[in-house]
Amino acid sequence: MPKYMLIMRSTQEALDASKDLDFEAIINAMGAYNESLMQAGVMVGGEGLSDPSEGFVVDFSSDDKVVTDGPYGEVHELFNGFWMIQVADKDEAIEWARRCPLGPGTKLEVRRITDESDFADFADNEYIQKEEGWRDELAHKAEQG
Amino acid sequence: MPSGTATPDEIGRRLAAIWRIEGARVVASLAAITRDVPLAEDLAQEACVEALRVWPRDGVPDAPGAWLTAVAKRRAIDTWRRREALDGRYAAIAAALSESSVDEVEPIGDEVLRLLFVACHPVLSLEAQCALALKFVGGLSSEQLARLFLVPVATMQQRVVRAKRSLSAAAVPFEAPDPHEWQERLAAVLRVIYLIFTEGYAATSGEQWVQRELATEALRLGRRLAAMLPREPEVHGLLALMELQSSRFAARTGAEGEPVLLEDQDRRRWDHAAIARGRAALQRVDALGRGRGSYALQAAIAEQHAIASSVLTTDWASIVVLYEVLGRVAPNPIVELNRAVAVSMLEGPATALLLVDALAADGALAGSHLLPSVRAKLLSRLHRPAEAKREYELALSRVTNGAQRSVLERKLWALSTAREFDDDGVTITSR
Structure with missing residues (x-):
């Protein structure tokens, strides 16, 4: 069963507008959605992200890497959080995405999470194997953290 | 309702996905009224047929699960009103249906849980319980089940029909078990879920991805149950x-x-x-x-x-202790055999061989390839290759699964080519 990431993207206007909304109502709507994902046994992970002003961007365009505060300047939609779900197929992922309680100015980008089958032809590749090692280290750290 | 120009095929795929998400709730809320799960399932299926007819024209409703439930209820009322005169039983159901608002659908986890208990009811064979749990609660179609259990569609359909008849014949109520039988019935549900999982996990022949799919369906049921209980x-x-x-x-x-x-x-x-x-x-x-x-x-x-x-x-010391405790909680010769393997890792093959020989003396696991497989491995680690070879041959004569056979054949080959047999692992994983 494939896993999908539901990536929440909002425009700055939608984010600003949401500050005037009843925050508890938003929490309740999201909570009910999360609960339905849990009750259906499809939720495998997810996090919300804090305000982009707390974040920063590293630009790799030049050798001298440039770090700037805040969101990446050119984008009109900000990445605010994500869910990871494990579902039967793409059709079911679409149905879950449709049910997400988001409003105007917001989009969900849904991407399938790669698994080892995506790299089956390169299983013996030195770099793919190294990458598996890195992935493990990260997972170990996440587990301990 | 959004206007839709979707093709019937697209609608069919959407309905299947919607059914995976909401099917259990639809059936459960119908069963809560009819008190009859097989009947509720039939009604829900009729509503799906109706959806396939109407949705390509009208579009998929905003609350498709509620739509399916409402349509199923209306159909039931219409049918039973006509039959009221013939059979008093229908009158009571029709009255109950009319009292409940056709549009209200309360997604109640408790009702889905009851549905799972009915699917795993002891009047059904284990095979039927696995099928119904996946069908009623997992939202899988008979076609999907047939693919996963590697049987013809007609066979699976028959299995489902017969299981539903058994539920009706035994008048299995749509209820959670009484407190005095709660633990036993819950254990039955867990056994079914784990059986579905191991059916996928253990089978190493056939199409790998099919087996894995089945195990993942069991995981999904398990996650769902954990959220409900x-x-x-x-x-x-x-x-x-x-x-x-x-x-x-x-x-x-x-x-x-x-x-x-x-x-x-x-x-x-x-x-x-x-x-x-x-x-x-x-x-x-x-x-x-x-x-x-x-x-x-x-x-x-x-x-x-x-x-x-x-x-x-x-940490073999911890594993040995865990197996000891497991052996007391759920005595089972396979657990004992696994404990022996763990002991061989902690204290060496000689101590473990004593445990395995004691198991053999009890006549445990007679006819299984597992005991001679483990004996063979321990004997080879004790540098007694001739005896090890005999045990591998005995194991090979008993093994039925082709993949396990090839593992044993490799071990035997390694032994017969007198290669340094540096083998320090577990033969079998806990099942």
Whole structure:
């Protein structure tokens, strides 16, 4: 069963507008959605992200890497959080995405999470194997953290 | 209602996806009124047929589950009104249906739980329980079930029809079990879910992805049950066990589809997100403070393997203790055999051989290839190749699974070519 990431993207206007909304109502709507994902046994992970002003961007365009505060300047939609779900197929992922309680100015980008089958032809590749090692280290750290 | 120009095929796929999400709730809320699960399932299926007719024209409604439930209820009322004169039983149901608002659909987890208890009712064969649990609660069609259980569609349809007839014949009520039988019935539900999982996990022949799909369906049921019964330790124990075992999926078959034993697996390929989920579920068991049952103990053993970087650095002392406790909670010769393997890792093959010989003397596992397989391995580690060879041959004469046969043949070949037989692992994983 494939896993999908539901990536929440909002425009700055939608984010600003949401500050005037009843925050508890938003929490309740999201909570009910999360609960339905849990009750259906499809939720495998997810996090919300804090305000982009707390974040920063590293630009790799030049050798001298440039770090700037805040969101990446050119984008009109900000990445605010994500869910990871494990579902039967793409059709079911679409149905879950449709049910997400988001409003105007917001989009969900849904991407399938790669698994080892995506790299089956390169299983013996030195770099793919190294990458598996890195992935493990990260997972170990996440587990301990 | 959004206007839709979707093709019937697109609608069919959307309906299937919607059914996976909401089918259990639709059937459960209908069963709550009719008190008859097979009937509720039939009504829901009729509503799906109606949806396939109407949705391509009108579009998919905003609340498709509620739509299906409402249509099923209306159809039931219409049918039964006509039959009222013939049979008093229908009159009562029709009255109950009319009283409940046709548009109200309360997604109540408790009703889905009742549905799962009915699907796993002891009047059904285990085979039928597996099929109905996946059909009623997992939202799988008979076609999908047939594909997963590798049987013809007609066979699966027949199995489902017969199971539904059995439920009707036994007048199985749409109720959660009474407190006095709660633990026993819950154990039956857990057994069905784990059976579905192992059907997928253990079968190493056939199409790999099909087997894995089945195990993942069991995981989904397990996650669902854990959300419905958060205070039952063994529910989390089973979920932990399934998550931890499924973390090894990618590593347990080689490039040619041959099985790779735990000791030979590339541990970098284990799914560490699944391991983290399994460990979290095990922590929930312990947080409930009511002790670990047999699933949680098996999960704890799997956890020890999951967190070890190699066979040699595995905490075999903890594993031996866990097997001892498991043997007391759920006495079983397979557990004893696994304990012997763990002892061989902790104290060496000689001590373990005594345990295995004691098991053999009891006549346990007679006819199974497992006991001679383990004996063979211990004997070869004790540098007694002739006896080891005889045990491998005995194991080969008993094994039925082709993939396991090839593992034994490889071991035998390694022995007969007098290669340095440096084998320090576990033969069988906890099942």
